[in-house]
Amino acid sequence: MNPNIIFIVADDLGFADLGCYGGRDAKFGPVSPVLDALAAGGIRFTDGYANSPVCSPTRFALITGRYQYRLRGAAEEPISAGSKGSKTLGLPPEHPTVPSLLKKAGYKTALIGKWHLGYPPHFGPIRSGYDEFFGPMSGGVDYFTHCGGNGDHDLYLDEQQKKEEGYLTDLLSRHAVDYVDRMAAAREPFFLSLHYTAPHWPWETRDDAHVAPEVRTNLFHLHGGNIHTYHRMIHHMDEGIGWVMEALRRHGIADNTLVVFTSDNGGERFSDNWPLVGGKMDLTEGGIRVPWIAHWPAVIPAGSVSAQHCMTMDWSATVLQAARAAPDAEYPLDGQSLLQVLQSPGVQFDRPMFWRMKHRDQRAHRSGDWKYLRVDGHDYLFDVTTDARERANLAGRDPERLARMRQAWEAWNDTMPAIPADASVKLGYGIQDMPQR
Known part of the structure; x- marks a missing residue:
């Protein structure tokens, strides 16, 4: 029997923000007890990566199972609200996607949460394989007014604006529970993308509902907020995931539901x-190495930990294989399925991975223990198994390895479209304090 699939994505979550990845407790106690329990009852990956260190490019890779660089819209770092009306900056509706391929395999599909892959009327979740959509089209929105940084209301039901009061994280969680309830009653196999905006700015918790909107405007991005608010935002998301898991258990379908969580x-x-x-916008480890948790009691042995190297689009391939959904032959996957690792966590296979960013002319390639990195024209070589902080640049000590890895990156890059000169970069936190040769 094919599994139900719930793919949960946090927004801007750090590698060690969860307790199961070594995160500290908050003032109120553990930050992520539900996710920690999912990891304990399933598998946690120590060397999992995002396809990009910025929002929408990773989401292009997630929905297509392919390197995002193949699509013009993903050259934006990331897509901005200023692209509304564009016919090019978004996910082409004719491109096969994970939800469209799962629909062909008999699944019901829904996206609840952040889209960030282009704006109607030319782009949108309903045009790219989802039966249902509830959430914002853009990147970050106010958690109460549901307006973006430009002041436009950005909460949709399918393709119609939807006014609904409440803290956005909780609204997404409740809509997800409702969806599980409906699919369980219909006995339909389903694929639910649950893409939270938490803990992305603005820095607001459930308890900030009483704060006037004109006061909350100073919470966007570099203003306001604190670590305690941030912990609460993660905890609210964790609570909501707990509500979804309880719905699965209530309907007796938790054992055969594959739940994946990442950032x-x-x-x-x-x-x-x-x-x-490093962090967001960086190809240092802090910008791309992220939590990866999978829970599927019918398949995954509890308490598993894997050092298998993987990236976002590998999970897209995994979902399709688990659902026995065939990829489109005209759009071959770049992702490699991890299903064998879920079934037998001791299994590992070689997985070279590549990245590039227009921002600061960055490039990266991880192969085995080693990582090649370029930032602002400077080349670095790190053994990231012994130097996860990327402090000891070994380029001078091992020039032959550096040359091989640089050549491998360039050969891979030759298979990708060039970055368009007009691609935009929304500057965020950049790399600082990189060691020199």
Whole structure:
């Protein structure tokens, strides 16, 4: 019997923000007890990566199972609200997606949460394989007014704006529970993308509902907030995931539901990335190495930990294989399925991975224990198994390895479209304090 699938994505969550990844407790206690329990009852990956250190490019890879660089919209770092009306900056509706391929395999599909892959009327979740959609089209929105940084209301039901009062994280969680209830009653196999905006700015908790909107405007991005608010935001998301898991158990379908959890990129202002350095917008480990948890009691042995190297699009391939959904032959997957690792966590296979960013002319390639990195024209070579903080640049000591890895990156890059000159970069937190040769 094919599993139900719930793919949960946090926004800007740091590598060590969860307790099961070594995160500290908050003032109120454990930050992520539900996710910690899912990891204990399933598998936790120590060397899992995002396809990009910024929001929408990773989401292109997630929904297509392919390197995001193949699509023009993903050259934006990330897509901005200013692209409304664009016919090019978004996910082409004709491109096969994980939800569209699962629909062909008999699944019901829904996206509850952040889309960030282009705006109607030319793009949107309903046009790319989802039967249902509830959430924001853009990147970050106010958790109470549901307006973006430009002041536009951004909460949709399918393609119609939806006014609904409440703290956005809780609204997404409750809609997810409702969806599980409806699918369980209909006895339909389902694929639910649950893409939270938490803990992305603005820095607001459930308890900030009484704060006037004109006061909350100073919470966007670099203003306001604190570590305690940030912890609460993660905890609210964790609670909501608990509500979804309870719905699965209530309907007796938890054992045969594959639940995957990750972040779209590394952490930002208040994130804990220890022991990694860097964060969002960086191809240092802190920008791309992220939590990966999978829970599927019928298949995954409890208490498993894997050092298998993987990235976002590998999970897209995994979902399709688990559901026995065939990829489109015209759009071959770049992702590699991890199903064998879920079934037998001791299994590992070689998985070279590549990245590039227009921001600061960055490039990266991980192969085995080693990572090649370029930032601002400077080349670095790290053994990230012994130097996860990327402090000891071994390029001078091992120039032959550096040359091989640089050549491998360039050969891979030759298979990808060039970055368009007009691709935009929304500057965020950048790399600092990189060691020199």
